[in-house]
Each structure stands twice: as C-alpha cells, then as structure tokens.
Amino acid sequence: MTDPIDLERLAARDRAVLDELVKKLGVRIWWVVRPYADDEDHTDDLVSDCWVAILEGLDQYRGVGSFDSWALAVSENVGRMRLRAAKRRPETALEDPTSVLDDAPDPEEELMQKERRKALACAINELPERERDAIMLHMIEERDIPETAEAIGVSRPVARSLVERGMARLCRMEQVRQCVMDWMD
Structure with missing residues (x-):
C-alpha cells in the first residue's frame, strides 16, 4: 500500500512532505486536468491551481477513501471550473494576428x-x-x-x-x- 500522508505536516506546508506528494501525484494530476486545457502550458498552469486548491482544501478531506483519490477529484473539479469560466469570458488577442514567424512549426x-x-x-x-x-x-x-x-x-x-x-x-x-x-x- 502507499504511505499515509502526514496531513498536519502538509497543512503546515512542510517542504519535504509537499515535495514527496508532488513527486507522487504530479504527473497523475497533469493527466487528469489535461482534457480541460488548451495546451501543455495551460495544463501546467492548471496543475499549479490544483495544488493551491488541494492545500487550501485540506480541512475538507475527511479521511474517507484514499488521499490520492481525493486530491485527483479536487484537481478534476479545478479543471472543470476553469473550463466553465473560460467559456464565459471572451478571448482577447495579445499578439498581432497578422505576424508570422518564419521558424514556426x-x-x-x-x-x-x-x-x-x-x-x-x-x-x-x-x-x-x-x-x-x-x-x-x-x-x-x-x-x-x-x-x-x-x-x-x-x-x-x-x-x-x-x-x-x-x-x-x-x-x-x-x-x-x-x-x-x-x-x-
């Protein structure tokens, strides 16, 4: 079985516990939120948002079921919320759409x-x-x-x-x- 998470140390933002958790769940969270993102950079941003939501929502984890499953569910909810918010907001171009890079893929x-x-x-x-x-x-x-x-x-x-x-x-x-x-x- 997997090692239990020390929630008190995680809530105190213990760097070692957080590093271990990121190592353990980081890629899985990335794949959970990938369908909600436009590209890989956006996915990376969503993963960061997921970690913030997980840490801020630690008091909502009741110890029923695995912590990993709870964290992945929180991450999926973050992805869904961001997708809904993006659909409500019009997109604005930051660059000149007529400019073309010669070395672009x-x-x-x-x-x-x-x-x-x-x-x-x-x-x-x-x-x-x-x-x-x-x-x-x-x-x-x-x-x-x-x-x-x-x-x-x-x-x-x-x-x-x-x-x-x-x-x-x-x-x-x-x-x-x-x-x-x-x-x-």
Whole structure:
C-alpha cells in the first residue's frame, strides 16, 4: 500500500512532505486536468491551481477513501471550473494576428499532435480507476512493474495485468487506437 500522508505536516506546508506528494501525484494530476486545457502550458498552469486548491482544501478531506483519490477529484473539479469560466469570458488577442514567424512549426502538425494528446488524455481518464492508475504509473511516469505494483498496493502479476488490460482497452477505443499503437512502439 502507499504511505499515509502526514496531513498536519502538509497543512503546515512542510517542504519535504509537499515535495514527496508532488513527486507522487504530479504527473497523475497533469493527466487528469489535461482534457480541460488548451495546451501543455495551460495544463501546467492548471496543475499549479490544483495544488493551491488541494492545500487550501485540506480541512475538507475527511479521511474517507484514499488521499490520492481525493486530491485527483479536487484537481478534476479545478479543471472543470476553469473550463466553465473560460467559456464565459471572451478571448482577447495579445499578439498581432497578422505576424508570422518564419521558424514556426507547422501549425497543422502542431494542431494534430495537440488533438492526439488531448484524445489520449480523455481516453485514459475513461479507464477504470485501477487500470488508469497502472497506466499512468507505468506508461506515463515510466515506473517499472514492481514500482507500479507497490504504488497501487497490488502484486506484480496484478499490476502487469492492469497495465495490459488498460492498454487493450485503450486500443479498442476508436478515437485513440493509432495514438496508442504509436505510443507502444
């Protein structure tokens, strides 16, 4: 099982506890809020907002269920709230839209990559929780099977099975099949 979080030290903003929590949950939070963001920079901003919401909302965590699940739920709520707020606010251009950079990447390819990443993030979020956690730890955070098993509190064969089932489920999702196949290579 995972180590319990020392909530008192976290509430006191103990740097060591916070660093450990960011290391443990940072990538998972990034993938939870990715579908709500326009691009990776916006995702990084949302992750920062999530950490603020988690720390400010510690008194709302009642100890029912895992802290990780609660923190991920808070993060998803932050993503949803930001998306709703963005839909209410008109966008304003900060740059001259007629200026073109000669060394800019191909906008069409950039858009396709952005859409593929967004589709993959949405698909991963649709997986059952244990498969999603196993995929996030093994494929996204690049942890080996023993580390993945320890992090989610299961045996190594179960962790391997969760990763395989999650990948198989992703491959069956039409919108991300090719993206997953490229990812597995």
